Amino acid sequence: MKREFIKGNEAIVKGALLAGCTHYFGYPITPSSEIIHLVAKLFPKVNACYIQAESEVAAINMCYGASSAGRRVLTASSSPGISLKQEGVSYLAGSELPCVIIDVQRAGPGLGNIWPEQGDYNQVVKGGGHGNYKCPVLAPNSPQEMCDLTIDAFELADKYRTPVYVLTDAYVGQVMEPVTFPSTIQKGERKDWAVYGDKNSSNNLISSIKMNTVEMEKMNILLQEKYEVIEKNEVKYAEYLVDDAEYIVVSYGITSRIVYSAIDTLRAKGLKVGMLRPITLFPYPKKRVAELAKRVKGFCSIELSNGQMVDDVRLAVNGKVPVEFYGRLGGAIPEQDEIANKIEEFYLKA
Amino acid sequence: MGKIVGKPKGFADNFVRKPGSYPKVTHYCPGCGHGRIHKLIAEALETLDVVDKTVFVSPVGCSVFGYYYFDCGNIQAAHGRAPAVATGTARSNPESMVISYQGDGDLGAIGMAEIMHAANRGENMTVIFVNNGIYGMTGGQMAPTTLDKQVTSTTPYGRDISETGAPLKMSELISTLDAPVYVERVAVSDAKNIMKTKRAINKALQSQKDKKGFSFVEVLSTCPIGWKLSPSDAIDRLQSQMETYFPLKVFKDDTETRSPKRLASALPKDEDIINILGVNDETVLFKKDEGFIKNFKDQRVRVAGFGGQGVLMAGVTLAQLGMETGLNVTWLPSYGPEMRGGTANCHVVISNKPVGTPLVELPNVLIAMNSPSLDEFLPIVEKGGLVVVNSSIVTKKIERTDVKAVYVPMTDIAESLGLRAASNMVAVTAYLAFTGVMKLDQLKKMLEVGFKKKDLLAKNMEVIDKAYEYVKINCL
Missing domain, CATH: 3.40.50.970 (Thiamin diphosphate (ThDP)-binding fold, Pyr/PP domains)
Structure with a gap:
């Protein structure tokens, strides 16, 4: 166990090595580049493989190739780069290949800017590429979780044979905090489905094509069944002052950190407000939201987006109580008082 | 005599993956290559x-x-x-x-x-x-x-x-x-x-x-x-x-002349990873002082100045010292285009409670290494807060009367010891010496263990001593 004062982006790289990641393929983009910088420094020293790919598209397809060969693979990018990777992610999901993808979100649409935003929620949590797939999505809000959830992501990816996202943002990527690293190393097992280029695996096929509609539908149904199991077993969330709360704020990533502070302010004023922070965005903690909807006056979702996660809150609340939304866009970060005032306004209205 | 007609071993005997009822022939059209x-x-x-x-x-x-x-x-x-x-x-x-x-x-x-x-x-x-x-x-x-x-x-x-x-x-x-x-x-x-x-x-x-x-x-x-x-x-x-x-x-x-590539199998050894990450090195610098932690007053610091003044590093040093003394800390840089040209700045929070937002919107400490930073951040300093000014560069006195101000010629002190780049160390020292929120000998101990440029360590120690002397004589 070692505690280190470290950037969120760098904690990901160390977490990945401790998770048994052997291959990194990526293309540099701000504000995720500390990841590829540290990979470039560390991977060659420990005989792990690293390629700065010619494009995001090539990077995700290199991941496809190394994952097919049974390896634990990582790629990282930021919003515009994730858009480019989506084709490959669809193929990974269709061929049931494990892979960990980091999205250090920045502002969009288009080139946008390099400041934090959460406008990738829909493209990351709801599939994003073509076809009927979803990926488990983990949402850290601190460098410690950047490490821990990266390790979890590798485990989930192998367990369910699926690409897994770590969805974070420019600030969680750039912030430095103490991180305690585990001193054990996880290992990917030999996979009976992978193509190792040896006798035992020579009958294996990695593919997402089924020309027969019956077979293709069967494949799709199997995927949906897998997602149901993931929904049943892998939901993760954190709560802050929820037990006696009359009103619930939902937020994730950097926004949740500001909401913590805003809630302290509101509690000091006597308002019974708490926070539900989804750690998995898919699967979404919708059962917990529904439970809370039975006893609280209302919810609001605070996001750095135009209201993308709030849809999931509304689906789970199912009209029982009002669900409000407040968001900032374009890389603008709300101040804690601004958030506190908004929550108070919603609370009084509910 | 060998086999003349037959399927090479590279092919499956029957094309069982191919749908339809002709597992011996391909799906390709007649005449296709x-x-x-x-x-x-x-x-x-x-x-x-x-x-x-x-x-x-x-x-x-x-x-x-x-x-x-x-x-x-x-x-x-x-x-x-x-x-x-x-x-x-x-x-x-x-x-x-x-x-x-x-x-x-x-x-x-x-x-x-x-x-x-x-x-x-x-x-x-x-x-x-x-x-x-x-x-x-x-x-x-x-x-x-x-x-x-x-x-x-x-x-x-x-x-x-x-x-x-x-x-x-x-x-x-x-x-x-x-x-x-x-x-x-x-x-x-x-x-x-x-x-x-x-x-x-x-x-x-x-x-x-x-x-x-x-x-x-x-x-x-x-x-x-x-x-x-x-x-x-x-x-x-x-x-x-x-x-x-x-x-x-x-x-x-070039098949005759090219020598074989040395291809690594990309299988890292556990001990190599453990070593390079240093995850087994447990260095506890200071014994936890519960009284100190309990009585610690939140420090919400903005450090700001020109790029090249070591502003970001000053913030990291403070936060790291906070961590080593057992406190909760965060550090957030300004980055990208904001850093090119104008001012560089960072947010540091040091607290005995878990830190919510890492953004310091209402600093109770501002370390201003140049005039544009002072102009930009002075208005947001909390009432009763502290402003540490680099008086080598900022010649004016601050106008607000509801904050404390300390003037230290940071650049001059660093230059007098031939280490202009260490003006940020003067800033950190001045802040700690003036407030006593954390101990200077702990700062020195931390630097001794962790300072990357070992050849400059002794010089930095001199800078700290000289900055401390200056504050003791002129500011306290």
Whole structure:
């Protein structure tokens, strides 16, 4: 166990090595580049493989190739780069290949800017590429979780044979905090489905094509069944002052950190407000939201987006109580008082 | 005498993956070149005794179903991406034989970036590029290698190369790169050329087996259906038109002279990871002082100045010291375009409670290393807060009377010891000396253990001492 004062982006790289990641393929983009910088420094020293790919598209397809060969693979990018990777992610999901993808979100649409935003929620949590797939999505809000959830992501990816996202943002990527690293190393097992280029695996096929509609539908149904199991077993969330709360704020990533502070302010004023922070965005903690909807006056979702996660809150609340939304866009970060005032306004209205 | 007719070992005995009731024949159209090229590959795999080691990456196009036939590991790739997929595979298992099999649309249009870069990196793989000048499976559309005036379903009036560009000569392009070891264009047009194709495929795979790197075999082939010709007329066209525009030749052959690549298996050892990450080094610098932690008053600090004044590092040093003394800390930089030109600044929170927002909107400490930073951040300092000013650069006094101000000639003190870059250490020292929120000897101890530029450590210690003396005499 070692505690280190470290950037969120760098904690990901160390977490990945401790998770048994052997291959990194990526293309540099701000504000995720500390990841590829540290990979470039560390991977060659420990005989792990690293390629700065010619494009995001090539990077995700290199991941496809190394994952097919049974390896634990990582790629990282930021919003515009994730858009480019989506084709490959669809193929990974269709061929049931494990892979960990980091999205250090920045502002969009288009080139946008390099400041934090959460406008990738829909493209990351709801599939994003073509076809009927979803990926488990983990949402850290601190460098410690950047490490821990990266390790979890590798485990989930192998367990369910699926690409897994770590969805974070420019600030969680750039912030430095103490991180305690585990001193054990996880290992990917030999996979009976992978193509190792040896006798035992020579009958294996990695593919997402089924020309027969019956077979293709069967494949799709199997995927949906897998997602149901993931929904049943892998939901993760954190709560802050929820037990006696009359009103619930939902937020994730950097926004949740500001909401913590805003809630302290509101509690000091006597308002019974708490926070539900989804750690998995898919699967979404919708059962917990529904439970809370039975006893609280209302919810609001605070996001750095135009209201993308709030849809999931509304689906789970199912009209029982009002669900409000407040968001900032374009890389603008709300101040804690601004958030506190908004929550108070919603609370009084509910 | 050996077997004359029969299936090479590279092929499955029955094509069980192929749907339908004819598991002995391929899905290819009569007169199509793919079947022939597949067979030459399957034979080469048998000859080189590498069937079990082979990973066949099939593209999008008619040969998308390569995995029906090859009795080895198979990966089906996205359109144009086979060389990237093959790169990932080859870099995972260097002993495996990785074949990227691609058509002309796949390789020369949508996958141009992937093929050029895999070739340029000299990946240890073999690319079999089947050039029939048309998109077969998709319905006979124009390919990047479609000949001038050729009629396709997307050039119904004939290809006009003044509009669409001339047919791409991929072997010529690839052979301009340094890394590829072997580049040849062949054709499956007649017995002689088919034998040449066989030799080319063998040579490429042998070279890969010898770990010599990237080989590229372009095979001119037929598509009677797409060309709307009978199989025999298609062969005529292949010889009379395709082979004229795309000359058959060896473009590059360094197979004899190239030495084998040293390919790592990319299997990190646990102890190497543990060592490089230092996850077992437990260094507890200071014994936890519960009283100190309990009574600690939150420090919400903004450090600001010019780029190059070590502003970000000053913040890191403070936060790290907080961490070492057992407090909760965060540090957040300003970054990117904001840092170019104007001011650089960072947010530091040090607290005995878990830190919510890492953004310091209402600092109770401002360390201003230059005038623009003072102008920018002074208005947001909390009432009763502290402003530490670099009086070497900021000559004015601050106007607010509801905050405390300390003036320290940071740059001068650092320069007087010949270490101009250490003005940030003066700033940190001045703040700690004035407030006593954390101990200077702990700062020194932390630097002794962790300071990266060991040759500058002693000088930095002198800077700290001198800054402390200055504050003691002039500010306290």
